[in-house]
Amino acid sequence: MxxxxxxxxxxxxxxxxxxxxxxxxxxxxxxxxxxxxxxxxxxxxxxxxxxxxxxxxxxxSRAQSAAQRMLHRIASHDPGYVHPPREPHRQHTIPPEAQLLEKLGHRLTARNLCGGNSITPLHNGNAAYPAMLQAIDEARHLVYLSTYIFSAGEVASSFCRALSRAAARGVDVRLLVDGFGGSFYSLRKPWAELARTPVQVARFLPLRLLPPRLCINLRNHRKVLVCDGVAFTGGMNISDAHVLRGSRNDVQDMHFRCTGPIARQLLRAFMLDWGFACGSYSPLPEMPIVEQGGGSHCRLILDGPDSDTDPLNDLIAGAISGARRSVRIMTPYFLPTSQLMTSLRSAAQRGLDVRVVLPARNNLPYVHWASFRLMPSLLRAGVRIWQQQPPFAHTKLLAVDGYYAQIGSANLDARSLHLNFELNMEVFDEHFHDLLAEHMDKAMQRGTEITLERLARRSLPVRLRDAACWLFSPYL
Structure with missing residues (x-):
């Protein structure tokens, strides 16, 4: 035995x-x-x-302590680097009903609202990439680009050439690519070829075995380009898929050209991520003065595991909870937190016009399926949900009450709201709100509304599949 x-x-x-x-x-x-x-x-x-x-x-969350150590080290060198010196908190020329929401954003972000900005929507890579490349070619001082995906193709090659040309003429050129997104989505790494040029290239938390760094979940999802006094942000990566050519793999999205004081906030956001990725502090560079010419009042929301709070989740929930007339949301991935679910249901039950626009076809089917499990409770409360027609829409927009909007990189799911490093921008501007609302309304007109009756017709195996995916939604 x-x-x-x-x-x-x-x-x-x-x-x-x-x-x-x-x-x-x-x-x-x-x-x-x-x-x-x-x-x-x-x-x-x-x-x-x-x-x-x-x-x-x-x-x-290994990045949390590392990021907080970096912020403390930077703050010890220059306290105004992490948060700009506070100005007297003053009332801006925004609608009176927006004042409480403005104060909420100030409380959650410790950043002041800045006026005199111009925010221009750019639809898809067809409009965004030429504008971004032109700004790179016209820059004379600095070009700083941060992206989650830098996928090999015609678009990436165009950006590499533009970045190289800028560096060759003496411009300070820096490229920050996420350590996972910059490698996983493309076998060839076009950004790696820039290492032979004067362009400075850094990777954000690259995966490695020795010494071990396997924090797959903690990604820099922010998208920022700063070219002297002009900046761009939104949800668009560097990829051929964003240039619509009638292909099944096309991806719809929106990016935004930003001028005015908000460009300096975007520069500051880039430098914080650059310092974290490189492990060293460098002074905030000078930016050419840009005249204030727009009517948008803006503020950045930086969220990620380096924060002990959830400013983005709390601010979106606060905007929805404080709404008086309407809420429009467009997002590719819809797995909202319990706070956001409560805010959406409550807003609809108060009689507000609450509309959510989702893609009919999704590049992450398991997230798409899980979202169906959440829909009945929203629909019963009066929330209306549409699916917009292909190509897949990667756009993230929030428009509230005719004067308030949010744009940026964050999706309405646990990954964006709790794990990723995200960057959104608040915009208080009636005209800008209407541009986003019109875009969402057109998508709804071309799309299909989801109803309780339609969901009830889904077969039992399909509903079980949706429920199984929903069960793992905190980890998707």
Missing amino acids: VDWINPFHIVLFLAIHSLSWLGVVHALLTKQDPRSALGWSATMLFLPLVGPLLYTLFGI
């Missing part, structure tokens, strides 16, 4: 289960969402070896 009670087996058993319990303790002490803590704890206890490994790869 084999003696299976071997001291080595006992030690191995205890070691494996000790890892599980260490992971459980870490999850209980660090996770803000009880569902996330419970889910990870159960996974580690029921899968003793695999669970801790998955938690190490996807569950631990």
Whole structure:
């Protein structure tokens, strides 16, 4: 008879289960969402070896402490670098009913609203890329570009050539590419070829085995281009897919050309990410003075695991909860937090016109399926939901009450609101709001409205599939 009670087996058993319990303790002490803590704890206890490994790869927010150390180090050199010196908080020329929302944004971000900006929508890469390339070619001082995806193709080649030309004429050119998005979506790495040029290239949290850095979930999803006094931001990556050519793989999106004081806020945001990626502080460069000529009052919202709060989630929920007439949302991925779900239902139940526009076809089908599980409770409350026709729409927009809008990189899902480094912009401007509302209205006119009756006709296997995906929505 084999003696299976071997001291080595006992030690191995205890070691494996000790890892599980260490992971459980870490999850209980660090996770803000009880569902996330419970889910990870159960996974580690029921899968003793695999669970801790998955938690190490996807569950631990290593970037939070590293980012906070970087911010503290920068602040010790220049306290005004992390947050600009506070000016007296004054009432801006925005509608009186917007004053409370303006104060909420100031409280959550510690940033002042700045007026005199011009924000121009650029539809798809067909309009955005030529404008961005022109700004790079016209720059004489600095060109700073940050993107999540820099995918090989004609568009990437055009940007590489423009960046190289700018660096060759003495412009300070820097490119920041996400360490995961910049590598995963393209076999060839066009940004790597810039290392042979004067262009400075940095990667944000690149994955590596030695020393280990496997924080797959913590990505820099922000999109920023600053060319002297002109800046661009929005949801668009550097990819051929954003240039609409009638292909099945086309991706709709919007980007925005920004001039005025907000351009300096975007410069500051880039430099914070650059310092974090490079591990060293450098002074904020001078930017050519830009005349104030627009009517938009703007403020940036920087969100990510370097923050102990959820400013973006809280501000979107506050904007919806404080709305008096209408709320329009367009997003590619719709897995809102419980706070946002409550705000949407409450707004509709108060009689507001609440509309959500989603893509009919999605590049992440499991997220698309999970969103169907959330829809019935919203529809019963009076929220109206549309699916817009292909190509896939990657656009992220929020428009409230005729005067308030948000644009930027964040989706309405747990990944954007809790894990990624995101950048959104508040815009108080009736004309700009109407431009976004008109864009969403046209998408609804061409799309299909989702109803409770339509959802009820979905087969049982399809509804079970949706529910199974929804069960994992905190991790999608």
